[in-house]
Amino acid sequence: MNDVKNLEKRMHELGRALAGDPAAFLAGREASGPGEESPGFGPRTSPEALVYDLIWVDDFHVFLGRHVSSPDILPFPGNLCGLPLPPHAPSRAWLKLEEAILRFRPVVQPGWQALEIGCAPGGATTALLDRGFRVVGIDPQFMAETVAANPDFRHIRKPARYATREDLAGVNPDWIVMDMSIPPRDALGELSHVLGILRDSQGKDLALRRGFFTLKLNDWKYASEVSFYIKRLTQFGFEGLKPIQLASNRQEFFVYSGKFRR
Numbered sequence: 001m002n003d004v005k006n007l008e009k010r011m012h013e014l015g016r017a018l019a020g021d022p023a024a025f026l027a028g029r030e031a032s033g034p035g036e037e038s039p040g041f042g043p044r045t046s047p048e049a050l051v052y053d054l055i056w057v058d059d060f061h062v063f064l065g066r067h068v069s070s071p072d073i074l075p076f077p078g079n080l081c082g083l084p085l086p087p088h089a090p091s092r093a094w095l096k097l098e099e100a101i102l103r104f105r106p107v108v109q110p111g112w113q114a115l116e117i118g119c120a121p122g123g124a125t126t127a128l129l130d131r132g133f134r135v136v137g138i139d140p141q142f143m144a145e146t147v148a149a150n151p152d153f154r155h156i157r158k159p160a161r162y163a164t165r166e167d168l169a170g171v172n173p174d175w176i177v178m179d180m181s182i183p184p185r186d187a188l189g190e191l192s193h194v195l196g197i198l199r200d201s202q203g204k205d206l207a208l209r210r211g212f213f214t215l216k217l218n219d220w221k222y223a224s225e226v227s228f229y230i231k232r233l234t235q236f237g238f239e240g241l242k243p244i245q246l247a248s249n250r251q252e253f254f255v256y257s258g259k260f261r262r
C-alpha cells in the first residue's frame, strides 16, 4: 500500500512539474548525472533500457506503457520528449512530426519532396518546410497564410479521394505524411487512391521511402481494428512499420514506416 501511495505521490509531482515549469524540470534533469536519483521522480534510466510506465489516472484507472529509453526522451515515466511548440507553427501537429523524426531518426535531405494528406492548417507542413522539403499538401480546408505564401508549398484544395492524375502531375514524394480527421478505414481508402495515382504516374521511378501516419481513434471502437489498419499499410507497400502512441498524440495513434516496396 505504501508503494502505491509513493507512486501516486510521484505521478502527481511529475504532472505538476510538467504543467508548471517544464524549463525548470528540464534544468533539474541536466543538473543530476546518469544513475543519480532525481528528487521525486525515481532513478534515472540508462539509454536503451526498457522502461515500463505506470500512469496513475485516478483511483479506477492505471495505464501501463512500455518504451525504450534514449537520450532524447526525458528519463522519467511518461515517455515524454519535452519538445516545445515554436510560435510560428500553426498547429500542434508540428509536434507529432518532429517527435516522430526525433524518435525514428529518418534521413532528412533538404530538397526532397513530401506529400501531406490532411495538411491544414499547416503544422506538419511547417516542420517539413523548415527542414528544407518541398511540400505538396492535400486538404479541403485553408492553410495558414504563412504556409500558403511559401513558394516551396503547393496546395491541392480538395478531399484526397477526389485528387486526380492532373492534380498530382510532377508529384513524386520521398515522404508521405497523413493526418486526416476521418475514420481510419476512410483515411486508408483515400491514401490507397492517392498511392494508385502515384504508382501509375511514376512507376519504378517512384521515390517514396518513408511514411508518417496518424490514424484517428475518434471512436474507441476503432482501437480493436488497429491490427487491420497495420495490415492495410503493409498491403499498400509500407514496410518496417512501427506503431506507437506518441506523447503528442491524443485520441489517435501513429505509424512510422521506414521503407516502401514499389
Ligand SMILES: C[S@@+](CC[C@H](N)C(=O)[O-])C[C@H]1O[C@@H](n2cnc3c(N)ncnc32)[C@H](O)[C@@H]1O
Residues within 6 Å of the ligand: 090, 091, 092, 093, 094, 117, 118, 119, 120, 121, 122, 123, 124, 125, 138, 139, 140, 141, 158, 159, 160, 161, 179, 180, 181, 182, 190
Ligand atoms: C488534424 S487536422 C490536420 C493537421 C495538419 N496535419 C497540420 O499539420 O496542421 C485534420 C485535417 O484532415 C482534413 N481532412 C479531412 N478529410 C479529408 C480528406 N478526405 N482529404 C484530405 N484532408 C481531409 C481536415 O480538413 C483537417 O484539416
